Amino acid sequence: MKQTWTKNRDNKAELMKKIAGYQKGKFIATKDIAKVLEELLLPGTKVALEGNNQKQADFLSRSLAALNPEKVSGLHMIMSSVSRAEHLDIFEKKLAKKLDFSYSGAQSVRMAQMIKDGLVQVGDLHTYLELYGRLFIDLTPNVALVAADKADKNGNLYTGFNTEETPTIVEATAFKDGIVICQVNEIVDELPRVDIPASWVDVIVPADRPYQLEPLFTRDPQNITEIQILMAMLAIRGIYEKHHVESLNHGIGFNTAAIELLLPTYGQKLGLKGKIAKHWALNPHPTLIPAIESGWVKSIHSFGGEVGMEKYIAARPDIFFVGADGSMRSNRALSQIAGQYAVDLFIGSTLQIDQQGNSSTVTNGRLSGFGGAPNMGSNPSGRRHTTKAWLDLCNSSSELARGKKLVVQMVETYGTNKKPTFVSKLDALEVQKEAGLKTAPVMIYSEDTTHIVTEEGVAYLYKTTSESEKEQAISAIAGVTPAGLKSDIKKLKDLQKRGIVALPEDLGVKRGQAKRSLLAAQSIDDLVDWSGGLYQPPARFRNWS
Numbered sequence: 001m002k003q004t005w006t007k008n009r010d011n012k013a014e015l016m017k018k019i020a021g022y023q024k025g026k027f028i029a030t031k032d033i034a035k036v037l038e039e040l041l042l043p044g045t046k047v048a049l050e051g052n053n054q055k056q057a058d059f060l061s062r063s064l065a066a067l068n069p070e071k072v073s074g075l076h077m078i079m080s081s082v083s084r085a086e087h088l089d090i091f092e093k094k095l096a097k098k099l100d101f102s103y104s105g106a107q108s109v110r111m112a113q114m115i116k117d118g119l120v121q122v123g124d125l126h127t128y129l130e131l132y133g134r135l136f137i138d139l140t141p142n143v144a145l146v147a148a149d150k151a152d153k154n155g156n157l158y159t160g161f162n163t164e165e166t167p168t169i170v171e172a173t174a175f176k177d178g179i180v181i182c183q184v185n186e187i188v189d190e191l192p193r194v195d196i197p198a199s200w201v202d203v204i205v206p207a208d209r210p211y212q213l214e215p216l217f218t219r220d221p222q223n224i225t226e227i228q229i230l231m232a233m234l235a236i237r238g239i240y241e242k243h244h245v246e247s248l249n250h251g252i253g254f255n256t257a258a259i260e261l262l263l264p265t266y267g268q269k270l271g272l273k274g275k276i277a278k279h280w281a282l283n284p285h286p287t288l289i290p291a292i293e294s295g296w297v298k299s300i301h302s303f304g305g306e307v308g309m310e311k312y313i314a315a316r317p318d319i320f321f322v323g324a325d326g327s328m329r330s331n332r333a334l335s336q337i338a339g340q341y342a343v344d345l346f347i348g349s350t351l352q353i354d355q356q357g358n359s360s361t362v363t364n365g366r367l368s369g370f371g372g373a374p375n376m377g378s379n380p381s382g383r384r385h386t387t388k389a390w391l392d393l394c395n396s397s398s399e400l401a402r403g404k405k406l407v408v409q410m411v412e413t414y415g416t417n418k419k420p421t422f423v424s425k426l427d428a429l430e431v432q433k434e435a436g437l438k439t440a441p442v443m444i445y446s447e448d449t450t451h452i453v454t455e456e457g458v459a460y461l462y463k464t465t466s467e468s469e470k471e472q473a474i475s476a477i478a479g480v481t482p483a484g485l486k487s488d489i490k491k492l493k494d495l496q497k498r499g500i501v502a503l504p505e506d507l508g509v510k511r512g513q514a515k516r517s518l519l520a521a522q523s524i525d526d527l528v529d530w531s532g533g534l535y536q537p538p539a540r541f542r543n544w545s
Contacts (some may be wrong), residue, residue, distance in 0.1 A: 008177035017038050017371035025185070027157040033205050034064045035173055035199050040143060040260045041067075043074035044509045047096075048141035048169045051081045052332065053103070054214045054304045055162040057147035058084060059183045065089040065143070067238070076100075078139055080165060080332075080513065081371070082107050082130055091120045101369060115354060115367060117434045118151045125441050128372040128523070129336045132165070135172035136531065144173035144180045147211040151184045154409055155198030161305040161313075163214065163438040163463035165332040167196060174200040180197035185208040192325035211541040212249045215307040215538045217283040218445060219257040221521045230514035232258035232505070235347065238458040239451055239506040240276045243406060247279040249339045249376050251348030255410045257287040259347075264294040264520040281376075284309040284320065284328070284352035286537065288374075292319055302328060303335040303372070308541075312534035344389035345406040346376040351415060352423050355471045355483055357407055357446035357461055367435060370443040377407045377444040387438040395452060403463060404520040408451040409446060413479030418513060420481035421454075422474065424477055452477060456484075457503040464500060476501045 004010075018039040022032045025088070049064070065086035075096035079087065082104040090096045091114060093302060100123040104111045112121045126134070135141065146169055149160040157167050174181050179204040203221075232255060239245065240259075250256040263277060278298040282288070284306045291297050300320050305313075305328060313319075313324040321329050339346065348360040361368050383390070387432065390403035411421045411502040432440040450462040459473040476492050478484030494500040504511055521527050524541045 011143050012177045012179060014362050018362065023203070026198065026201060028203055028205050028207050030208055030462070034067060036181075036203065036205075037064060037067060038071045040181075040498065041072045041136050042074060044076060045142045046078060046139065047078045048078045048135065048144045049087070049168055049232055050144075050146040050164075050166060051079050052085055052162075052307075053081055053083070053105075053216050053306055055147060055164045056084060056214075057145050057183055058144040058212045059205075060147070060181065061086050061090075061237060065093065068119060069094050069096055073097075076123075078131070078135070078141060080131055081105065082111060083309070085533060088114060088120070089274055089334075094119075098119055098123055100124055100126065100131065100134070102128050102131050103371040104370040105368060108366040112435070114368040115434065122437065125367075125369050125437065127370065127374045127449045128332065129340065129375045130481070132309060132333045132336075135168065140176045140178065141169065141173045144169045144178060145183075146180065146249065147183050147207075148196070149184065150188050150192045151182070151188050151204045152188055155204055156191055157184070157196040157198075157201060158193060158294075159195040160192070161327045162328070163195060164304040164332045167331065168333045170196055170200050170492070173498050179203065180229040181205065183211065185210040193323050213305075213307050215541070217252050217285050217306050218308070218537065218541055219252070219254055219285070219287055219517055220524050220541055221261060221287060221526065222523045223268060224254050224258050224261070224516070226516065226518065228258045228513050229262070229516065229518060230455055230509070230511060231255050231486045232262050233266060233514060234458055234504060234507060235453050236262060236272070236276075237409070237509055238502050239345070239406065239453070241270065241393045241407060242307070243270055244346075245276050245345045246387065247281075247343040248277060248345040248347065248388065249281045249343050250285070251373070252257040252283075253349045254346060254410060255349060257285065258519070260285060260287045261292055261519040261521055263291040265518050265539060266476055267296070268294070269281070271435045278329070279343070279455055281335050281343050284313055286527050286535055287521070287522070289527050289535060292316065294520075298389050301335050301338055302330040303332045303435050304330045307538050308536045311536060312531050316372055324394060336372050336375050338377065339372065341380050341383055343405075344387050345408065347408040347410055348372075348377060349411055350409055351421070351430075352426050353409060353411065353421055353452065353474070354423055354426050355474055356467060357449045357452065357474060358371045358426060358442050359449065360426050360441060360443045362431050362441040362443070364430060367441070368430060370441070373443050374526070378448045379407065395462065398430045404423050404450065406450050407443065407448050408453060409449060410453040413454050413456065413465070413481050413484065415421070420483070422478040422481045422483035424482070455499060458507070461503070463498070469500070473500050
């Protein structure tokens with residue numbers, strides 16, 4: 001029998017014939033989306049549903065969740081972020097059975113329960129880059145459901161400020177004879193620029209309302225505490241200055257927001273301008289505005305956008321990656337690559353750290369995943385370019401010695417839930433058993449963690465020479481947690497002498513100076529002033545008094 005090499009293409013053609021009656025060119029009416037999905041979604045169909053941290057194909061996800069399970073069932077969902085209620089409604093209604101994902105955030109508690117109840121079968125819990133990579137290997141979507149700002153009458157797409165993961169999902173689907181369905185906010189005669197060509201897209205549907213955008217990276221300076229300011233001072237002196245960190249990625253916590261707001265004040269006083277924190281892989285954090293305006297920042301490439309920062313970014317093309325149309329071009333996959341390979345430092349937070357330095361945001365009753373943190377919070381062995389910071393962590397005299405990326409966990413010894421951050425055993429090990437995962441959902445492994453910062457000091461884990469010494473270093477900065485109470489004063493003095501642990505006094509940081517007055521901006525209104533009125537914060541962050 002003669003080999004057929006066009007099965008995928010032939011199957012797509014047959015499916016597209018079924019919806020031909022609903023289409024005018026590539027376009028369908030908003031009201032017809034359910035009928036089109038019912039024709040295209042067969043049992044076992046691999047469906048990539050765009051649901052970023054911020055940009056959501058929410059019209060398509062709501063439409064999918066409203067389908068009749070007697071007509072659609074057994075779907076295999078592929079999602080970077082399970083962040084909306086209907087994302088799990090799809091499984092509760094038994095429209096879908098299997099899920100490959102990266103992060104579940106606000107849905108983490110419900111996710112854990114549904115896995116326990118057998119409603120969600122997890123394929124694997126991925127990092128973002130890992131999931132994107134598998135789209136081109138063994139998780140290639142049959143159908144992609146994505147979102148764009150605008151389409152022109154030919155079907156070209158403009159993704160605008162929040163390009164995010166749209167091009168990656170579309171390319172993986174379109175070039176393997178899958179079907180690409182895109183919701184758009186509006187149809188126009190001419191686009192500001194073409195982000196995705198019409199030939200990559202099969203179905204375009206006007207959404208019932210503009211897609212949802214979440215200001216995930218906005219932190220109000222008035223909520224930054226003095227403990228977080230102290231930790232930021234320790235990080236600047238004990239890590240950024242010490243290791244000459246010029247390129248970096250920040251997490252989304254208040255502690256890293258404090259670092260950003262201390263650069264124009266505390267950093268300026270230390271004479272560090274032009275020496276540290278110049279090149280960033282980072283969403284457009286509003287708390288970085290004072291540092292940008294003060295001339296600290298040279299460039300920022302972003303994973304996605306941030307609500308309210310559009311006009312500010314358009315006015316700062318020397319800093320951000322901005323098109324001729326004036327809007328930023330973000331790209332989640334490319335920024336993840338930059339965060340993994342091109343920056344010298346990743347600094348973020350976590351919920352638990354064990355005594356060996358392994359950490360995770362997965363705790364009992366919460367299967368949140370970890371998004372891109374393991375990509376950026378790892379030491380990529382493929383790196384070959386050298387910088388001062390990278391070489392500064394070289395601990396070997398071998399002729400083949402190489403440097404190491406700085407991977408920093410910045411945590412308070414007790415979390416907001418009043419539970420100790422430092423534990424003898426990660427909850428992730430128990431969650432592994434409950435969820436039937438083949439490996440424990442560890443976010444950052446001990447072997448990659450180079451530094452830990454708490455309100456007690458800095459542990460330079462990359463300098464330790466044994467597991468027991470690493471445990472001692474962690475205990476020394478773990479405060480009055482059970483792990484911290486194991487610290488021995490004689491061992492602490494030895495660790496300080498050898499530069500493995502630095503307390504505030506070792507770094508010349510005075511606890512009494514950690515005051516809110518040190519922040520370059522005290523409120524969202526101050527950030528607006530710094531931006532010259534260009535930053536337009538979402539309503540819930542505005543001071544209406």
